[in-house]
Amino acid sequence: MHDHEYAARVEAVKQRAYGRWTEILANLGVDERILKRRPLPCPVCSSGVDRFQYTDRFGQGNYHCRKCGPGGGFKLLQAVRGIDFNTALCDVERMLGVLPAVPALIDSTPTPDRMKKLVQHIWDEARPVVPGDDVDRYLKGRGLALQNYPNALRCHPALGYFQREGVGKAKKVAEYPAMLARVRAANGDAVTLHRTYLHEGRKLMAPDAKKVLCAGFSGAAVRLGEPGDELALCEGIETGLAVMLATGKPVWSALSAGNLEKVVVPDAVKQICIYADNDADGDFTGQASAFSLARRLMREGNKDAAARSVRVFLPRNPGADWADVWQQRQAVALRHAA
Numbered sequence: 123m124h125d126h127e128y129a130a131r132v133e134a135v136k137q138r139a140y141g142r143w144t145e146i147l148a149n150l151g152v153d154e155r156i157l158k159r160r161p162l163p164c165p166v167c168s169s170g171v172d173r174f175q176y177t178d179r180f181g182q183g184n185y186h187c188r189k190c191g192p193g194g195g196f197k198l199l200q201a202v203r204g205i206d207f208n209t210a211l212c213d214v215e216r217m218l219g220v221l222p223a224v225p226a227l228i229d230s231t232p233t234p235d236r237m238k239k240l241v242q243h244i245w246d247e248a249r250p251v252v253p254g255d256d257v258d259r260y261l262k263g264r265g266l267a268l269q270n271y272p273n274a275l276r277c278h279p280a281l282g283y284f285q286r287e288g289v290g291k292a293k294k295v296a297e298y299p300a301m302l303a304r305v306r307a308a309n310g311d312a313v314t315l316h317r318t319y320l321h322e323g324r325k326l327m328a329p330d331a332k333k334v335l336c337a338g339f340s341g342a343a344v345r346l347g348e349p350g351d352e353l354a355l356c357e358g359i360e361t362g363l364a365v366m367l368a369t370g371k372p373v374w375s376a377l378s379a380g381n382l383e384k385v386v387v388p389d390a391v392k393q394i395c396i397y398a399d400n401d402a403d404g405d406f407t408g409q410a411s412a413f414s415l416a417r418r419l420m421r422e423g424n425k426d427a428a429a430r431s432v433r434v435f436l437p438r439n440p441g442a443d444w445a446d447v448w449q450q451r452q453a454v455a456l457r458h459a460a
């Protein structure tokens with residue numbers, strides 16, 4: 123292969139890898155602690171205690187070391203795995219080769235009516251989560267197994283995985299089991315589904331493994347439990363299950379920081395606990411949304427006589443959510459029991 127061909131090949135891989143380095147590096151064996159953007163000893167120059175940090179700042183798998191300087195995904199992969207550039211290139215190519223370029227669940231944006239039917243159809247194909255199925259295996263692996271799962275979750279045995287070729291129509295390239303979560307609007311209507319593709323008991327390693335079926339769910343939530351006087355709120359579904367297990371409270375998952383701010387809470391709920399993600403290693407999005415929600419819920423709740431109490435809980439470690447905290451606690455408990 124000529125030099126310019128090789129350069130073109132490298133350039134093509136870089137373009138396809140853009141914005142996907144965290145998934146790529148995780149799949150190619152780079153330690154999760156690095157990818158959680160924590161200050162660490164530098165794996166590139168093998169020195170220090172906290173001089174290195176993975177940031178993915180420009181979507182190129184970026185990192186920075188106070189001693190050996192900045193670098194990108196390829197350099198990091200080579201250093202961590204002890205491989206040369208060409209091996210790293212081939213690994214990333216192989217990884218990207220099996221990943222759809224732009225996954226989509228549907229071929230175009232359907233009308234709201236068609237979307238409603240599609241949501242119902244997919245939901246009907248799925249079954250309640252029971253011990254031993256793919257969703258149970260996945261959640262068990264994260265320390266989140268339950269005897270009785272919320273009916274807002276279902277297990278789809280083989281959900282189509284679509285890939286869009288350029289600007290053309292998306293076509294189905296595979297089927298995977300999936301965890302489905304029903305997203306309900308304030309009035310109780312199911313407005314969309316959130317799906318998490320699974321593979322061999324784990325989340326599928328693909329950039330779009332977790333996604334909502336369609337937009338337009340502002341203020342809606344996955345209702346993992348029915349609130350009485352009390353309700354817990356958080357971003358992720360796994361976080362919600364962890365909070366449920368740890369506190370026994372009914373939980374709603376808003377799915378994203380952006381939507382957490384907007385969640386509509388029934389007036390009857392007087393005690394609200396918000397379990398925020400700690401994004402102190404990034405731009406504090408989790409904290410900002412949680413406190414913004416807290417302020418709004420306080421204002422709304424204090425219109426009538428019975429005052430509302432709103433509390434915000436943050437995991438201590440930057441980069442952590444409550445599902446991480448729960449998993450660590452389970453691991454410690456297991457070690458103590460052993």
Ligand SMILES: [Zn+2]
Nearest residue numbers: 164167187190
């Ligand atoms: Zn270094």
